[in-house]
Amino acid sequence: MATEHTEAPKPSIGGLAVTLVGLAVLLVVPMLAWQRTESMRERIEEDVDPARHRIGIAIETANRARSTAFYYLFTHDAEYAQRYADLVNEWHRWSADDPRITRCGPEVDHAWRMGREELNLWFTRYGSEYIRTGQHRNLPDADRQFLRGEAFLAAARTQADKLSIVLRSRAGSVSHAEVAVSAAMAMISLLVAAFAWEDARSRRVLWMREHDAAERLRLAVREINHRVKNNLQVIAALLDMRLMEDAELVHRSHLEELLRQVRAMAAVHEFLSRGTTEEHVPARAVLERLVELSGAPGRLQTDLQSDELILNVKQANALALIVNELLLNASKHGATAVRVTLEEQPQGIRLTVADNGPGFPARFQIAKDAAVGLSLVRTLTEHDLRGRLRVYNEGGAVVEVSFPR
Known part of the structure; x- marks a missing residue:
C-alpha cells in the first residue's frame, strides 16, 4: 500500500509581508505627513504670505494715489502732483506680474488680474487727467471704475487669506491625523501577521499529525504483510512435514x-x-x-x-x-x-x-x-x-x- 508523500507546509511569508507593510506604513506615512507639513509651510512662507502682502500694498497704494489726486483737485498744490506721480510709479511696481500670486491658485490670480486691469484704466482715464487738467469729469464713472478694481483686489486678498488659513490649519493638524491613521494601520497589519503565523503553525502541526498517521499506517501494513508471509510459511512447513x-x-x-x-x-x-x-x-x-x-x-x-x-x-x-x-x-x-x-x-x-x-x-x-x-x-x-x-x-x-x- 503506497502512501501519498506531501511536503510539509512552509511557514507562510504572507505574515512576514504584512508585518513589513505595517512597519513601512508606520515609518513612511509619518515621514510623508511631515514632508507634506513642511511643504505647506514653505508654500505659506514663500508664496501665500508674500502674495497677501503684495496685494495689500497694491490696494493701499491705489487708495493713497486716489486720495492724493483728489487733494490736488481741491488745492492745486504741486507737492500733491509730485506725490501722485510717485504713488503711480509705486503702484506699477507693486501691481507687476508676480508668479507667487499665480501659484496661489486660479481664484486669487483671476481676481488679481481683473483688479489690476480696472485700476490701470482708472489711472489712465481719470487719475492722470485730474493731475493734468486740475478738473474732474465723469466723477461717478471714475468712482465705479476704481471701486470695481479695488473690489477685485480685495477679493484676491480674501482668497489669499483663506488659502493661508487652510494651509496653516492643515500644517498643524493633518500630520497628527495621518500619524494616528498610520499607527492604526500598523496595528492592524501586526494583528493580521500574528493570525497568519498562527495559521501557518496550525497547518504545519496538522500536517505533522497526518504525516505521522500515514507513516504508522505504512508500517502497520508492512508488518501485517510480514506476518501473513510468516504464517503462510509456517502452514507450508506443516504441510511439508505431512507430505514427508x-x-x-x-x-x-x-x-x-x-x-x-x-x-x-x-x-x-x-x-x-x-x-x-x-x-x-x-x-x-x-x-x-x-x-x-x-x-x-x-x-x-x-x-x-x-x-x-x-x-x-x-x-x-x-x-x-x-x-x-x-x-x-x-x-x-x-x-x-x-x-x-x-x-x-x-x-x-x-x-x-x-x-x-x-x-x-x-x-x-x-x-x-x-x-x-x-x-x-x-x-x-x-x-x-x-x-x-x-x-x-x-x-x-x-x-x-x-x-x-
Whole structure:
C-alpha cells in the first residue's frame, strides 16, 4: 500500500509581508505627513504670505494715489502732483506680474488680474487727467471704475487669506491625523501577521499529525504483510512435514491436526486484531484461548497456571503451536488430564506440559524417536524461541521448554 508523500507546509511569508507593510506604513506615512507639513509651510512662507502682502500694498497704494489726486483737485498744490506721480510709479511696481500670486491658485490670480486691469484704466482715464487738467469729469464713472478694481483686489486678498488659513490649519493638524491613521494601520497589519503565523503553525502541526498517521499506517501494513508471509510459511512447513510421510493419502485426522495448528496461530492474532498498537500479546490469555480450542476434542481436563507475561508475536506463535502439539499428543496417547504451567525464571521463561498418560518409552531420544508432532515442537523451540527442549517421565510424560525473554 503506497502512501501519498506531501511536503510539509512552509511557514507562510504572507505574515512576514504584512508585518513589513505595517512597519513601512508606520515609518513612511509619518515621514510623508511631515514632508507634506513642511511643504505647506514653505508654500505659506514663500508664496501665500508674500502674495497677501503684495496685494495689500497694491490696494493701499491705489487708495493713497486716489486720495492724493483728489487733494490736488481741491488745492492745486504741486507737492500733491509730485506725490501722485510717485504713488503711480509705486503702484506699477507693486501691481507687476508676480508668479507667487499665480501659484496661489486660479481664484486669487483671476481676481488679481481683473483688479489690476480696472485700476490701470482708472489711472489712465481719470487719475492722470485730474493731475493734468486740475478738473474732474465723469466723477461717478471714475468712482465705479476704481471701486470695481479695488473690489477685485480685495477679493484676491480674501482668497489669499483663506488659502493661508487652510494651509496653516492643515500644517498643524493633518500630520497628527495621518500619524494616528498610520499607527492604526500598523496595528492592524501586526494583528493580521500574528493570525497568519498562527495559521501557518496550525497547518504545519496538522500536517505533522497526518504525516505521522500515514507513516504508522505504512508500517502497520508492512508488518501485517510480514506476518501473513510468516504464517503462510509456517502452514507450508506443516504441510511439508505431512507430505514427508509415506502414506499416499492424507488421513482425516492429519487434516484435523493441521486445522488445530492453524487455529492455534489464529488465537495469537485474535489478540492482535483487538486494536492494540503494541507488537506484543498477553501469554496467559493466549493459552486460555488455546486450551479452550484444543482441549475439547479429547475431553482433556486441563489445568492452566501462568504468570502474567507479555510475549512478542513470534514467541506467541511458537508457544501456541507447541502447546497445541503437546495437548494433541497427550490426547492421542490416552491421557485424561494435563497440567500446563508457564512461569518466569531468572534465566528466562519456562513452559511445562505434564500429562497422566503412559509417558515416554524407555531410552526415548527426541532426535531419533520423535514423531512429527514432537519434531515440530523441537524445531519451534530451537529455531523460533532460541530455547532448549527437555522430556522426561514423572507420573506421565513431561515436556519442558525453556527460552530467553
